[in-house]
Amino acid sequence: MTTASTTEGPLIIIGGHEDKEGDKVILKAVAERLNGGRLVLATIASHAPDGYFEAYQKAFGALGVTDLVELYVQDRAETQESDKLALLEGAAGVFFSGGDQLRISSQIGDTPIEARIRQIWREGGVLAGTSAGASVMSDTMMVRGASAETHRLGDLRMAPGLGLVRDVIIDQHFAERGRIGRLLGAVAQSPRVLGVGIDEDTAIIVESDAFRVIGSGAVYVVDAEGVTASNIAEGRPDNTLSMFDVRLHVLASGDGLDLITRRPQDPPKAAEGPRSAA
Amino acid sequence: MTTASTTEGPLIIIGGHEDKEGDKVILKAVAERLNGGRLVLATIASHAPDGYFEAYQKAFGALGVTDLVELYVQDRAETQESDKLALLEGAAGVFFSGGDQLRISSQIGDTPIEARIRQIWREGGVLAGTSAGASVMSDTMMVRGASAETHRLGDLRMAPGLGLVRDVIIDQHFAERGRIGRLLGAVAQSPRVLGVGIDEDTAIIVESDAFRVIGSGAVYVVDAEGVTASNIAEGRPDNTLSMFDVRLHVLASGDGLDLITRRPQDPPKAAEGPRSAA
Numbered sequence: 001m002t003t004a005s006t007t008e009g010p011l012i013i014i015g016g017h018e019d020k021e022g023d024k025v026i027l028k029a030v031a032e033r034l035n036g037g038r039l040v041l042a043t044i045a046s047h048a049p050d051g052y053f054e055a056y057q058k059a060f061g062a063l064g065v066t067d068l069v070e071l072y073v074q075d076r077a078e079t080q081e082s083d084k085l086a087l088l089e090g091a092a093g094v095f096f097s098g099g100d101q102l103r104i105s106s107q108i109g110d111t112p113i114e115a116r117i118r119q120i121w122r123e124g125g126v127l128a129g130t131s132a133g134a135s136v137m138s139d140t141m142m143v144r145g146a147s148a149e150t151h152r153l154g155d156l157r158m159a160p161g162l163g164l165v166r167d168v169i170i171d172q173h174f175a176e177r178g179r180i181g182r183l184l185g186a187v188a189q190s191p192r193v194l195g196v197g198i199d200e201d202t203a204i205i206v207e208s209d210a211f212r213v214i215g216s217g218a219v220y221v222v223d224a225e226g227v228t229a230s231n232i233a234e235g236r237p238d239n240t241l242s243m244f245d246v247r248l249h250v251l252a253s254g255d256g257l258d259l260i261t262r263r264p265q266d267p268p269k270a271a272e273g274p275r276s277a278a
Numbered sequence: 279m280t281t282a283s284t285t286e287g288p289l290i291i292i293g294g295h296e297d298k299e300g301d302k303v304i305l306k307a308v309a310e311r312l313n314g315g316r317l318v319l320a321t322i323a324s325h326a327p328d329g330y331f332e333a334y335q336k337a338f339g340a341l342g343v344t345d346l347v348e349l350y351v352q353d354r355a356e357t358q359e360s361d362k363l364a365l366l367e368g369a370a371g372v373f374f375s376g377g378d379q380l381r382i383s384s385q386i387g388d389t390p391i392e393a394r395i396r397q398i399w400r401e402g403g404v405l406a407g408t409s410a411g412a413s414v415m416s417d418t419m420m421v422r423g424a425s426a427e428t429h430r431l432g433d434l435r436m437a438p439g440l441g442l443v444r445d446v447i448i449d450q451h452f453a454e455r456g457r458i459g460r461l462l463g464a465v466a467q468s469p470r471v472l473g474v475g476i477d478e479d480t481a482i483i484v485e486s487d488a489f490r491v492i493g494s495g496a497v498y499v500v501d502a503e504g505v506t507a508s509n510i511a512e513g514r515p516d517n518t519l520s521m522f523d524v525r526l527h528v529l530a531s532g533d534g535l536d537l538i539t540r541r542p543q544d545p546p547k548a549a550e551g552p553r554s555a556a
Binding site: 148149176177179181184200202216217220222231240241242244246247248249250251255264 | 426427428429453454455456457458459462477478480494495496498500507509517518519520521522523524525526527528529530531533542544
């Protein structure tokens with residue numbers, strides 16, 4: 001698309017609970033980008049991954065993804081094992097399922113497994129992640145913070161993520177768990193970082209420094225660059241966040257965002273002539 | 279404060295679940311503005327108001343409000359009864375407790391009871407309302423809309439309220455019930471109206487076309503005046519809201535907002551010399 005060519009593949013970042021029974025819009029977007037290749041389902045985020053693989057196998061199977069393998073590591077030592085690494089050989093994509101984002105970063109961060117996954121992506125493979133697997137995509141990830149209550153300055157815990165998408169912090173299950181407060185708290189700390197809150201059954205597809213929204217919910221983009229006042233530096237940990245002049249975009253399926261200019265983009269116009277009347 | 283003098287009393291608009299056991303910051307603000315006068319507790323919003331009066335009697339009693347009476351109307355015919363109207367004689371304030379905002383507007387709207395309450399306020403009395411009693415203060419009130427899920431264009435139901443505060447739409451239990459989506463949906467329909475979402479145990483005190491925040495939570499102000507694009511007019515009822523360039527302020531206790539300019543205001547500086555060091 002752009003003149004600055006890159007071979008990096010798409011990132012598909014999902015707010016959790018993507019549809020696995022109906023139209024499967026999001027899983028279909030993953031499947032289409034595999035071109036028939038192998039998908040590795042990384043269930044590393046989960047403490048008890050039983051049943052994850054079977055559920056995805058059924059959903060992806062219906063979408064023609066027949067070469068699906070599970071990658072699980074119980075502990076960090078296993079990331080050195082050659083049979084684990086072998087699972088990633090020739091893979092066209094990796095899909096991180098949900099659980100605890102700290103399990104992903106702590107178990108595979110800076111290991112041969114992570115290096116191999118990153119290489120797959122750099123060579124054009126798809127990286128997808130849902131829920132915890134979504135949060136872990138950013139350089140700084142949300143780890144803990146109250147949902148569905150007033151945001152207090154001291155509530156938030158963040159940690160380094162895999163750093164695949166830069167200057168963005170991702171939150172998931174966004175509308176469903178009432179997380180606008182904690183996302184605002186995160187960007188208040190560092191307005192350089194754009195806050196991206198993704199509803200369930202909703203995803204962003206990041207390609208060439210921009211993303212598009214797919215799925216049934218909304219994506220909230222919180223831009224604190226123009227903030228004129230906040231109490232983030234003076235307040236005590238139990239203080240309520242105060243912040244003036246945040247810019248907020250609510251994006252639905254088809255909408256996009258340029259990650260460099262931070263400007264939202266309307267859905268692309270259909271190229272095949274006029275649409276049929278409603 | 280301003281040269282354009284008005285005798286209207288303050289409006290104290292509360293996001294629900296105000297503290298009744300501890301410091302009672304919000305109820306204290308109500309009590310202080312009664313100057314020892316009678317407070318009428320209007321439990322009209324509730325279908326089953328048993329116990330409301332006793333809880334408020336205990337809390338307000340501890341704050342020195344000894345002349346507290348309950349006003350309940352089972353149905354609209356009762357609004358004509360002279361003993362109901364007599365409860366409001368000489369009252370220094372009225373407090374609407376929670377329940378269903380449509381019960382308030384449908385049972386007392388355009389009745390002698392409503393006229394008398396409005397007169398108390400015009401002559402300087404306090405009007406307070408919590409939860410449903412908060413929503414009903416605006417000219418158009420939120421009646422129904424999904425909480426804690428993706429906002430769909432057709433989700434929202436609004437109705438005329440008591441119209442005490444103009445060009446504002448109020449939502450309550452805001453962080454706790456994940457209501458940013460529906461408030462955005464409301465202002466998208468009419469950007470003239472400012473969206474004000476109030477957390478639990480949090481209130482705005484409206485005086486002279488401005489308000490200040492008190493209590494432990496946050497107040498979210500959603501200003502759609504600068505919105506550059508939205509799908510509100512074209513979308514189908516089940517479509518997800520899309521809206522670019524919303525201005526959002528998060529206000530904590532002490533912060534204010536000028537309702538004419540729509541600009542937030544920092545807490546007033548202490549007038550009694552420097553604060554003690556932390």
